[in-house]
Amino acid sequence: MGMTITEKILCRHTDLKELHPGMLINARVDIALGNDITAPIAIAEFRKAGGLKVFDRDKVVLIPDHFTPNKDIDSAQQCKFMREFAREQGLTHYYDVGEVGIEHALLPEQGIVLPGDLVIGADSHTCTYGALGAFATGVGSTDFAAAMMTGEVWFKVPETMKIVFSGKMKKWVSGKDLILYIIGSIGVDGALYKAMEFVGETIGQLSMADRLTIANMVIEAGAKNGIFIPDDITKAYVAERAKRPYSFYNSDPDCQYADVINIDVSGIEPQVAFPHIPSNVRGISQVGDVKIDQVVIGSCTNGRIEDLRVAAGILKNKKAAPGVRLIIVPATQGIYKQALQEGLIEIFIDAHAAVSTPTCGACLGGHMGVLADGERAVSTTNRNFIGRMGHTGSEVYLAGPAVAAASAVLGRIAGPEEL
């Protein structure tokens, strides 16, 4: 029996000849990642277990991106603890403020994660790298500690759900709208423990940015990983970034899928996830009159240059509505610089946006845009749980950059067609 791309990548990281869903395996990791929230616990566990040196200083990656630039004394202490560990271990991939970006934007951009890799990260959105044709999944701090020590992680081989896209996407529809639509259809546990494999004729229309957005949010459907089969778009993306060898895998024609979901994208309009769960999704035409206080454009989901271009195209020669705070966060320094060179930052500032250095801050209610009681935000981030971006009485509406930018101008949730 054949294997899916997910099964193949897992298999190649063990000494097994083949493997199948349900098997428990120990697999070698190519990259193990932690951030300023999850790494401190992992480092403490590593030391407690007698760890002296990480298994490979090129493969352990530490990214202080959540509460940085340090938001308060406690977070400064956590960052210091992690920084000292990174120095002591001589880690190749440690990036501090000024160089750092949001981890799941930075690692693909810098060619640190590559097709065919097995990546674990102590951050739930590690699944983002599946866009490159890698197996990537989020774990907790202790799994990360174990990986730092041994270079291995235990997995139960997941079943695969195949999502087949067909049709041409409407104007203003992006990867964000497709993944919100899917989460709305299958629910927040619709892919629990499974791999989500995205295939079909529409894939060729999806930029790497769209694919990264889609893979990023498979965790919001409960999935273990999301994955795309590498194609010419993948090859072009990695060719200019990779500094080490990589492998392209494909699913075998006779592999087994647990479910197959067919989605005709031609009927999908821009999507909005209402509070307080990412599956509470409506098309933009069904939103009604929802006034807003804040718009956030950024994050590991939608802070890439393509997202900023869409937002700038809408915000050009316009201003955020009175009473709406518009916060735009390029996800990496590279993206920030590119946006500056393309004139996007000027458009944002003229639109009365606050443009921030890369940080996860606003997305998880950490800093740089925390919401007060009763406030509403449209955000291009990935979660809208109760209290996610601040007070438990605040509300988060998830959308793509086009809806977010149009909403900022109109002061209510709206699509760009209304402008």
Place this chain on the structure above:
Amino acid sequence: MKFRGKVWKFGDNVDTDAIIAARYLVSSDPAFLAAHCMEDADPDFMKKISAGDIIVAGENFGCGSSREHAPIAIKTAGISCVVAKSFARIFYRNAFNIGLPIFESRDLWDAVSDGQEIEVDGDNGSIRILNSNRGPLRIEPIPPFMQQLVSDGGLMKHIAKKKA
């Protein structure tokens, strides 16, 4: 592995932001995290519970962020175990990795109410509702590897034992 305590019920899709809000992730001190356990789902939770009590939840408990602070907060708060209809996968791993006992039961949620006492027997795979005439409820068997993790005292100790 037997746990006896009062039940505190939560619904479906309890996310890790509800278990421990991100504003508290500036620290990884277990006692600090425990002081804010379940705060955004039930602000009085820590005032109500006693050591050994049991969280009973619906589908997909622990969805969202990978923060291990969530099972650490629950464990340090004195909750003896969590019984849910299902668990989100990262929370499931994390719970076993740090040694918080968790069990899956499809039937318990509908059969109990807040404050009722139950006894969870992890060894014979059953739950008894005390002071009730309902027969024992079955819990899903824990896979042998996960049992090993629990009996070794978590993932790091399991690895140390394997190396020794």
